[in-house]
Amino acid sequence: VLALEVVLPTGEVLHTGSKAVKNVVGYDLTQLLVGSEGTLAIVTKITLRLIPKPPARETLAAAFATIRDAVNAVTALIAARVVPAAIELIDDASLRAASEFSGRTFPGRVLLIAECDGSAPAVADEIARVDEACRSAGALDVSRAVDDEERAALWLVRRQVSLALRATGLLKINHDVVVPRGRVPALFEVVAELRQRFDLLIAAFGHAGDGNIHVNLMIDPQNAAARERASAAEQQLFQRVVALDGSISGEHGIGFAKARYLHLELAPEQIALLRRVKAAFDPNGILNPGKIFDSAP
């Protein structure tokens, strides 16, 4: 996001940033406004920097017997500094749901989808290294998409996971926690531990290459005890993620749902500063009250 046109809650129209790729004049209000969840100003125009469509793209799916093997492949890639455009991990609970939903079967219990893009020679080199890392980590099957149709079929699995989890009839409580890339294995250990300790179905999938995993607590909405266990598990998850130097939200933000957990990640003096920044934009507190900050200071 290079530039914004915004309207302040007090009525002024502002233009932040510029079309130039560098700009250090005044404070960076553009990045401050991005992700502010509509609590600072109303965005009325966005200037984006576009990146050329990569000339080449390669996609592969690797099936594994266990989440540990799949995570080992991700860790090996990170250690080898291979950074595909996407490394998506679909754990066994998620893949089982996707399989039941679509009728498709997979040659393993856990699926990793990786996509590399860039210039043709660079992509050929990179996808070969991803392929090799998956096989070394014990992949049961590695298949490459040979054309756009096959690529679309691979991505369809990933895209159907959320839909498939919802189709189970269970209530899907979705979190988008994130940890430093090297700590993805530790995050999956935490998920396994919570599953056992709180006797919950937990489906985890997402952007393993970013350390950003969707952790879905799947509960019977009629089961009050399960709801309580999920609530306790949720709090544990957030505490453990913060202890791993991660964050309780990598994409979706705090909103109403996580406002009561903000203090798990941010210190009281930081929350107080955020409130002062909020007041600098919105002195009357009329924009999205209750989002990010759950109560009066």
Place this chain on the structure above:
Amino acid sequence: VLALEVVLPTGEVLHTGSKAVKNVVGYDLTQLLVGSEGTLAIVTKITLRLIPKPPARETLAAAFATIRDAVNAVTALIAARVVPAAIELIDDASLRAASEFSGRTFPGRVLLIAECDGSAPAVADEIARVDEACRSAGALDVSRAVDDEERAALWLVRRQVSLALRATGLLKINHDVVVPRGRVPALFEVVAELRQRFDLLIAAFGHAGDGNIHVNLMIDPQNAAARERASAAEQQLFQRVVALDGSISGEHGIGFAKARYLHLELAPEQIALLRRVKAAFDPNGILNPGKIFDSAP
């Protein structure tokens, strides 16, 4: 910059951001603090995301007869979406100074240095396209560095420009204006116009690939009339850059020197908001008073 430890002027120690590559919890204070010129808080720790050293690197220097030809090469690269790691342009005034300073001669009056990095095959492909674009734009000579020693020799020219300009004995008033990439030709037209209109030696060089050009007004410090002309030229330069959707500073910020020009780029209501943000961090105004904002509101 992933995370910061800062001390607020009121004494609180804060930790912003996290080691995870994504984090959308609360407002992005990290990016707000970056480039705030010490006016919001004192930074005591910085967590950087490191990028792997590119396995391959290719560097070339292309000599041109005129700045117009060199700028045309840059424009052709941008239009073809070839984005080298660096495209540095050294105009005739800058190159003449560098030549006198170092005793080296060049096969043209203007020099363009480009460097591509990444995987070996991608780099080979990209540098060939840069080479071709320079020749098509009328380069008099294109030479590639064959090893690190030759690469260092090419970059030495670029690194010596500032030193060489200072060695002329003239006062070097350096600005780091920036325009959208496609408007680099227009910026060089503005520089040529100012040179004529204000009868000043102006040496321009820098990061053409980013649209970020160091424009140096070179004046005899004893010549009061020249100082006045430089002051008028400076104001014109900033106005024209803003009219080109650019910014009066792409790297170095506002500081004391440009505080009186802040209003050329930012509207009064935006400056008022920046001051409220400043007050949210520094209610007593004790950090770097006079920087960015030149007077009391």
